Amino acid sequence: MIGDQPSTLLDKIWNNHLVHADPGAPDLLYVDLHLLHEVTSAQAFDGLEVTGRTVRRPDLCVATVDHNIPTTDRSLPVLDSIARRQMEVLRENAQSHGIRLFDVDDERQGIVHVIGPELGLTRPGMVIVCGDSHTSTHGAFGALSFGIGTSEVEHVLATQCIPQRRPKAMEIRLKGDRPIGISAKDLILAIIGEVGVSGAAGHVIEYTGPVVGSLSMEERMTICNMSIEAGARAGMISPDTTTFEYLKGREFGPSSDEFADLTMEWGSLKTDDGATFDRSVVMDVSDLEPQVTWGTNPGMVTGISGRVPNPDEIEDEEVRDSAERALTYMGLGPGTPMESINVDRVFVGSCTNGRLEDLREVARIVNGKRVHSGVHAMVVPGSTAVRHQAELEGLDRVFKDAGFEWREAGCSMCIGMNPDTLSAGERCASTTNRNFEGRQGRGGRTHLVSPATAAATALAGRFTDPRSS
Amino acid sequence: MEPFRVHTGVVAPLDQADIDTDQIIPKQFLKSIAREGYGDFLFHDWRTEDSGVINPAFILNRESYRGASILLTGRNFGCGSSREHAAWALRDFGFRAILAPSFADIFRENADQNGLAALSLEESVVRELLARAQSEAPLRLTVDLEQCTVADSGTLVASFEIDDFRKMCLLEGLDRIGLTLRQVEAISSFEQQRWPNRPEAAPEEPF
Numbered sequence: 001m002i003g004d005q006p007s008t009l010l011d012k013i014w015n016n017h018l019v020h021a022d023p024g025a026p027d028l029l030y031v032d033l034h035l036l037h038e039v040t041s042a043q044a045f046d047g048l049e050v051t052g053r054t055v056r057r058p059d060l061c062v063a064t065v066d067h068n069i070p071t072t073d074r075s076l077p078v079l080d081s082i083a084r085r086q087m088e089v090l091r092e093n094a095q096s097h098g099i100r101l102f103d104v105d106d107e108r109q110g111i112v113h114v115i116g117p118e119l120g121l122t123r124p125g126m127v128i129v130c131g132d133s134h135t136s137t138h139g140a141f142g143a144l145s146f147g148i149g150t151s152e153v154e155h156v157l158a159t160q161c162i163p164q165r166r167p168k169a170m171e172i173r174l175k176g177d178r179p180i181g182i183s184a185k186d187l188i189l190a191i192i193g194e195v196g197v198s199g200a201a202g203h204v205i206e207y208t209g210p211v212v213g214s215l216s217m218e219e220r221m222t223i224c225n226m227s228i229e230a231g232a233r234a235g236m237i238s239p240d241t242t243t244f245e246y247l248k249g250r251e252f253g254p255s256s257d258e259f260a261d262l263t264m265e266w267g268s269l270k271t272d273d274g275a276t277f278d279r280s281v282v283m284d285v286s287d288l289e290p291q292v293t294w295g296t297n298p299g300m301v302t303g304i305s306g307r308v309p310n311p312d313e314i315e316d317e318e319v320r321d322s323a324e325r326a327l328t329y330m331g332l333g334p335g336t337p338m339e340s341i342n343v344d345r346v347f348v349g350s351c352t353n354g355r356l357e358d359l360r361e362v363a364r365i366v367n368g369k370r371v372h373s374g375v376h377a378m379v380v381p382g383s384t385a386v387r388h389q390a391e392l393e394g395l396d397r398v399f400k401d402a403g404f405e406w407r408e409a410g411c412s413m414c415i416g417m418n419p420d421t422l423s424a425g426e427r428c429a430s431t432t433n434r435n436f437e438g439r440q441g442r443g444g445r446t447h448l449v450s451p452a453t454a455a456a457t458a459l460a461g462r463f464t465d466p467r468s469s
Numbered sequence: 470m471e472p473f474r475v476h477t478g479v480v481a482p483l484d485q486a487d488i489d490t491d492q493i494i495p496k497q498f499l500k501s502i503a504r505e506g507y508g509d510f511l512f513h514d515w516r517t518e519d520s521g522v523i524n525p526a527f528i529l530n531r532e533s534y535r536g537a538s539i540l541l542t543g544r545n546f547g548c549g550s551s552r553e554h555a556a557w558a559l560r561d562f563g564f565r566a567i568l569a570p571s572f573a574d575i576f577r578e579n580a581d582q583n584g585l586a587a588l589s590l591e592e593s594v595v596r597e598l599l600a601r602a603q604s605e606a607p608l609r610l611t612v613d614l615e616q617c618t619v620a621d622s623g624t625l626v627a628s629f630e631i632d633d634f635r636k637m638c639l640l641e642g643l644d645r646i647g648l649t650l651r652q653v654e655a656i657s658s659f660e661q662q663r664w665p666n667r668p669e670a671a672p673e674e675p676f
Contacts, residue, residue: 020655025634028652030659040552042502053646056656068500082500089502133551133575147575149553150504151582151645159649161656165632167574197487198545201574231548233574297487297548318486318543325485417496424519436491436549438514 006274008169009238010204013144013269017127019161026163032126034156035112036063036099038090039417040131044154045093053158055097060160062121063094064102066111068417071380071407074104083418097157108251110383110409113137113351117221118385120250124239124266129156134351134433136227139236140220141243142269144204146234167233168278170203171271174211176286181467183361184219185353185431185450187211188226189291193301194283200232203279206271207237211285217246218357225352226433229298238270292338292463293435293448295326300435302338304453304465310334329437330445331425338463341447345428346377346458347440348404348451350414353431354382358451359390363398365455365466371403372461378405380412380420404458416440429457471584472642476565477611478538481528482602488542489549490576494558507554508561529562533606540567541598546587547576556583566612568619568627570595581635584642586614594627614639 001007002015020028034057041063048054055061068083070076078084087104094101102108108115113134116122122138128145129135131153138145148162156162172191205227207220215223220237227235244263247253254262271277289303300323302309311327311334314320327334332341348354348362359379371377379399381387387409390396396406413420414432416439422428424443431454432439435446449457452466459469498510511529518524528534540559546569547555556579559567564585570592572580580587590598598619602608611620614636619627638645649656 019659020652028649028655030656030663039499043504043553046502046504051646080500086500086502131551131553133549147551149551149556149575149579149582151553152578155646155649158646159653159656160660161649161652163645163649197548198571198573201545201571228549231545231573297489321484322486415496417499434489434491434549436489438495439491442495442514443519 001272006272008271008275008277009142009206009236009269010144010167010169013125013127014166016125026165028161028163029127031129031156031160031162032060033116033121033128034061035116035128035130035135036061036090036153037067037112037130037132038065038086039067040150041093041153042086042089043150044131044157045097047151047154048157055099055157056160058098061099061157062102063090063099064109064112064115065090065104067411067415069104069410070418071410071412071420074408080418107384107388110385111351111354111411113225114354114382114386117141117217118250118383120247120253123247123254124243125269129162133228134225136232136235137221137225137351139224139227139234140217142236142239142266144234144236147228168203170200170205170232171277171280172205172207173280173282174207174209174285175282176211176284178211178214178285179288181452182285182288182290183450183452184215184222186288186291187285188223189293189298189301189448190285190288191283192226192230192298193291195230195281197229197297197299198231200227200230203232204234204236205230205232206277207235208271212237213240216357217242218355221355222352226298229433239266290450290453290465290467292453294330294332294338295323296329296435296437298433298435298448300326301448304338304463306338308332308334308336308338339465340462342427342462343375343429343447343457344426345422346371346375346454347380347413347428347430347432348378348454349380349382349412350432351382351411352433353451354380354386356386356389358431359386359395360393361451362455363395365452365469366402366404366459367398369402369459371458374461375458377403377458378407378413378420380407381409384409413440422446429454429463470582470642470644473565473584473586473614473639475611475613475615476538477609478565479534479536479607480539480541480598480602480610481534481537482599483528483540483542484599486543487545487548490547490552490555491549493547493555494552499552499554504557505561507558508563511558511562536563538563538565539610539612540564541595541602542567542569544570544592546572548573551575553579553582556580556585560585568595568598581638582645584639586612586639588612588629588631590619590627590629598626
């Protein structure tokens, strides 16, 4: 409640962070945690230098290198001199402004949206920003967390605040029983297919319903991560005992003495009965099957037993044009069964699906089997900690024995800024978040899938329902 | 930031919905540490063939759209990644305004920060103008932010709505950080009040 008014989770966090409000102007929100990486920060620090401003709260900033870092042997120098320079500049900026950096040789290095939660930096009720659109990931903890541009990174560095118009609140309620073998990735792909890639623009999504409550934290992160692919400003899930359990014992998490008080406070971070959302969507997940994208945006998606659609049957002219263009780019004909499409590459990793549970799921499916002879498959853990834990559990052996490459942590082929890219015409089953033209390399053809579907597809050499392998 | 008041220029029609920032500027050009110099890489994979030679069919490579400074395009322009390089590339190429039925939220903010006017027009008006920009090229339009109008040689072709604050920032070319720093006392007092109750937000020792 805010006063005696039933309120949404969004409103509660918003009001808790409201520093200043002027009629007509955006609200000024306080930022609790500012995450930084090498690709979108250099120009922001440069801007501070030019204007003679300083970093207001270096203690609330945390930086790491993830986007263009190689995932091969870390003892070798980075061959790409421009990428190397970008990482050096982050190092220099972190040092001169007193910002903690988890550098390439740090055990805590990893994709910024994997390490935030893993280190206990991400907490319920926070406002978190980062110069990266997948910052929505942290909403899994009941935080308001969103991506910003470089000018805004500079703004937050200088003021620890961000001016924002209050977005609308959208509820996506998942009902029914989640079928066995249906992953969080399948849920979010189906949601984007339903809502559309701009369907949640101007909104913050709150995911609700018993299906959501039954998800693990890592599954919740996968869902919130891809909220941006539906156009949402952020995604969030109200914190509960699953959230609190996850936070225990994390390096930067609350101490055990703080825990009782904090969980009490965090318990109020929920949308009250009687609060109204600006928009609500209800989806029944009972009949969902594993999802695969066929086109060049995440909303172009179908079930694994489905077929590539026929653009001629699409009424809206713009949607039809997009579908036609997508099929040409993807080299697919209308009506092709998804399960008949062969792949050249399989990629497991990213801030969407590069966490331990994802890797365990892949290992469970490929254990004792071999990747299809026509497929080049790789696993890139989301963080160095994930990599080490996976190695402790022997998952690396399972992957290598099956024919996967096992790499160091980073964004890797999700964005293809480092040497991990697709060649023109190569088709990839990928556990990442974007299948845009050229995303994984010019001319590369990306199909978004869950880790389980990626694993089953790697073994069969074509898209395969993981429930049958 | 350069103020945006009234701008007249050639319209380049890019008739496609959901153009993402990976198309506007592909990732291989994000490694620079500069804020300028991205114009040559705008729509790189569409402007060039796989071999690297110019693709003559792409709209921005056609003679009739040479020097275009107004981009006219489909809904949800700028979806995907938060890279401000997309706005920098459009600006560096010479665009001053982008007209579309809608924009992705982060892109619109990035455009605002760089004095690039991302303005939403009715979808039917955009369709009409797209057809005209293709058949009557080069179509020159005047975008008047003060009046919130788009005109063709003095004849009104569209009007648009824009949030007063965005409008003021664009018109004045305002330094947004400077605006926030005017509230520095409010920020300090927020910090003082907040933390006794919110230990999680204030690490005991700096990282």
